[in-house]
Amino acid sequence: MKRLLAISAAAGLALLTACTAGTENSAPSIAPSATSHDPVTIEFWHGFSADNELKAFDDTLAGFKQKFPWITVKATKAVQDDQILQSVRGGNPPDVALSFTTDSVAQFCKAGIFQDLNPYLKASNIDPAALFPKVIAEYTQYQGKRCVMPMLADAYGLYYNKKLMKGNEPPKTLSELADLTKKLTVKDAQGNIKVAGFVPTSQMYENAPIHTGVMVGAKWTNPDGTSAIGSDPQWKTLMTWQKDLVDWFGYDKLEKFRKSFGDEWSADNPFNKGKVAMAIDGEWRNAMLASDAPDVDYGTAPMPVADDQAQRYGAGFITGTIIGIPRGAKHPEAAWELVKYLTTDTGALVGLANAIRNVPSTLPALQSPDLKKDANFQTFLDIFANPNSTTQPAHINAVFNQQTLQEAQIQWESGRAKDLDALLADVDKKINDKLKLTAGG
Template identity: 50%
Template sequence: MSPRPWRLITALAITAAATACTAGNQTTTDSGPKAEAPQTIEVWHGWSAPHEVKAFEDAIAGFHKLHPNITVKLVKGQDDTKILNAIRSGTPPDVVSSFSTNNVGQFCSSGALQNLTPYLEKDKVNLSIFPKAVQDYTQYKGNRCTLPLLADDYALYSNKALMKGNPPPKTISELTALAKKLTVRNPDGTIKVAGFLPSVTYYEHVPEHIATTSFGGQYLNPQGRANFATDPAFTKYLQWEKSLLDWYGYDNVKKFVHSMGQEFEASNPFEKGKVAMGIDGEWRTKFMEEEAPKVQYDTSPVPVNDDRQNTYGGGFVTGTIIGIPRGAKHAQASWEFVKYLTTNTDALVTFANGLGNVPSTIPALASPNLKLPPQFKTFLDVFKNPNSTTIPSTINGGDFVVKFQSFVQDQWEPGKVPDLQKGLQGLDKKVNDSLQLAGG
């Protein structure tokens, strides 16, 4: 998968749409035409780059052979807001995939996506083919309304030429020192080449990829309430982030970010040699192959804070999810499609090879047919590492993620928070009030 900028907007927009969906999703596995009947199913997905669209088409080639009576119409570039608006209006597609595991709680609790457990039980699908972390982020409070469709994790990319012989950093202190050492400034002090940009406005340098992995931050406490002011990991993360940001100069970083190319285009600054080190997902290996084949680079686990060196090797794990919307008119054929795409090893390996994603089943992870570049091994190792983490799903999706990033981006980075502890306490209250309003 390659997440798109809508992922943070979606969590805000999704709540209003989800409230229009009837809570509770009673699933019947015999609704609509039989799977054997001639029919067309419409499948919405978020991929849009040419190699991504082709990868999806290649992955379902085997489905066409198994089910020649089912025509699959693929619709690219769809996000969660469009999906929920279609469900709310009573005109949903038959199958949807989403990049937003944060929204599983909303999808399941609102009934926007059907509970797949009856289908799984009817066809005796063994969930143990999915790693435990993957099983966890595809259900909410026992309602499994999604299944995993490939997985993503994050690591540190290093441009070999810009690293100048320095090995990839393993700790935050090493990362900070290298970021300063490798940064090249213009005569006026602005950034020409960045060693490492700490700002959350830089693509995948969002808090959940650093605050959790590097500093061990737990967004929610065991009672399911906001933990920003209580967990010291967030204070450590924010103080480090602001210190490095101030070293660069907030205005310099802002100017550099505004001058950057698009994340999912060949103008990406890492691909252009403008950034020495950056955190990114495994899909970047495919983009490097397609768009910057001459750039020599390494991958390594994301550095961890110096007091957490025993956790080095883990990373942030998430993935694409797939499900059947409430009101789908071809539910039985839709289930056959979902089952095939999420459990068939050949389909998953083909898809993973085409997208440069991590396969989401244990058999596919072990397949000798995986054809991925050497730099991809880091991501397979991170995915299996017991220190890898994700963030919990809630009834209002990724609202707490959005609120934290907004706090960092709009208040903390510009220097508008005179008292960090009070600021985090205020953030906790906003998150908890939102959870309570949503019924959590």
């Protein structure tokens, strides 16, 4: 499950980068393997916390224990990136750490926060190019260094409540989404929103520009790493569309409605409660709906695309969980066995994918007959395989770039900014100025 924790860790990453400049981690020249069967206990930190997720991990770690009975895994749940960073800085990291965000991969690799895994992969005769879909390679390495491995993948699509849709098919274009949103929205006599067809604001849960940009095929950066946001007309297309729909609702009315929602990760999610007919979300929502709102009759579809890009329908944003061995891990040999098991063992990946409904990240796991493929989950497997689906390649300022654009979007949709061209030009300036400070990443 993708949870956006990168922004909270951004300051810690920057500080750690400054503290470790010029102290690149030395990876072993020959990756060790756990040939010694002396009993060892390793620490594994991860961010999962929901009951179904924890049970899935317990079952998976039990399978690891059967295969490696001399390795005991002490797992710690609900760990965020800043805790991992602090542990590395303090010289007391876990042996294995998992992160929900790919936004920090460039920093993780550049600062040596996680060890380079290329020697381990070579010693284990693992060819990442043959094992993982190409899109995954873009967010698990930086400047030739693969310091993390993909464990599971996330794909983003459109969820729709069949009852609230009133027989309408899911929209395929932005115009169709806007028209259907207006048709399905229910307001009271004072204009307050009771049910929204769709909430267009970028502040709505998974509507961040990193996810919605794919609907218009928008680019984040130029080949040299500088910002393409101001020069790519697709960002203007997306933000104009969002603003028009926000204005139809009334920004204040929409914000009042949005702020009445429960926590995204709880049973009080408004989609669960029938307050929203359509919502952008990741594949994990299937498992959460089964657990928290089993009576909701829903369907899934790809996100709509720009009206002049019909050929791109079926694409989505791809990201995922990443896992690696922090610098200073006490038991790197045993740690690698766990990382390898969780990222390359087909049975383990399929078991986790079936339990928490994430997309398995290896080609053999995707093709496994044991992978559960009901219609609502198949949507996300198809999105994952779509050649037009995109990710954000590792960038030294990935978190800053996203935050800068989203802040601009909020200014625009709220009406505080009046000139969109000037606003996006300012986004470019801020991003490029930051890039200069980081020496081009």
